[in-house]
Amino acid sequence: MKLLRLIDKFFPPQIAYAHCDIPCGIYDPHEAQMAAQTVLRMTNMINDLELASDKVEDRKRFVHQLSRLQKVKEEHAELVKQQVRVIWGDYFKPEHLEKHKDLHELVFKIMKQASFVRQNVDIKACDELVKMVQDFARIFWETKDRKVQKVKSGYPTESELILPA
């Protein structure tokens, strides 16, 4: 066994978890909404980036900042997909689908839209993603017999969040 662990010297292992850290039964579309808002914010910031001059230092600063914004946009678009997918696959039951027949189509659209906003710098597409995730959140809370409210997020995006009333 110890001899086999020499493998680790050539291929340093990563930690893999055999159970997730979130307790069963706790689902909340809030993080998906936050992630969608972050994608919108990053896209706004990318659009607002300006190249101060053609000097090398300014170009380096521009590329550096663009790279950072793009990285965060990519991560949060993927997070939208992950959060929605887990709630869709794990939480929703057949009886929920009876009342919300458009759920599968909505999730499909969210997956496609999240990919689209990663591939493009498109504010309108980001707004649509935010709206789709809001619809998803509304359906989620309705399945728990909770009324929802639209609340100002307080984020620079000036968008709203769907929260249980």
Add this chain to the structure above:
Amino acid sequence: MEPAYLEGDHVLTFNWSKIREHDVIVFRSGRIYFLKRVIKIDDSFINVEGDSKKLSSKVGPVEISSVVGRVIFKY
């Protein structure tokens, strides 16, 4: 994944062969890697579960593209 895999176990994965039901796989979800057993494969998604029903929690269907590899041995 007890009793097959315990905390502290190391596994070696292989990603050249096709994944089949009952294989143990490592996949990535966000920044975290998970070790789970394949229950069912549907098109581009894999349903996974932990062996230990007491300790395991569901992580939802997994995209095949997020699979790092199939566990070939433990050391």
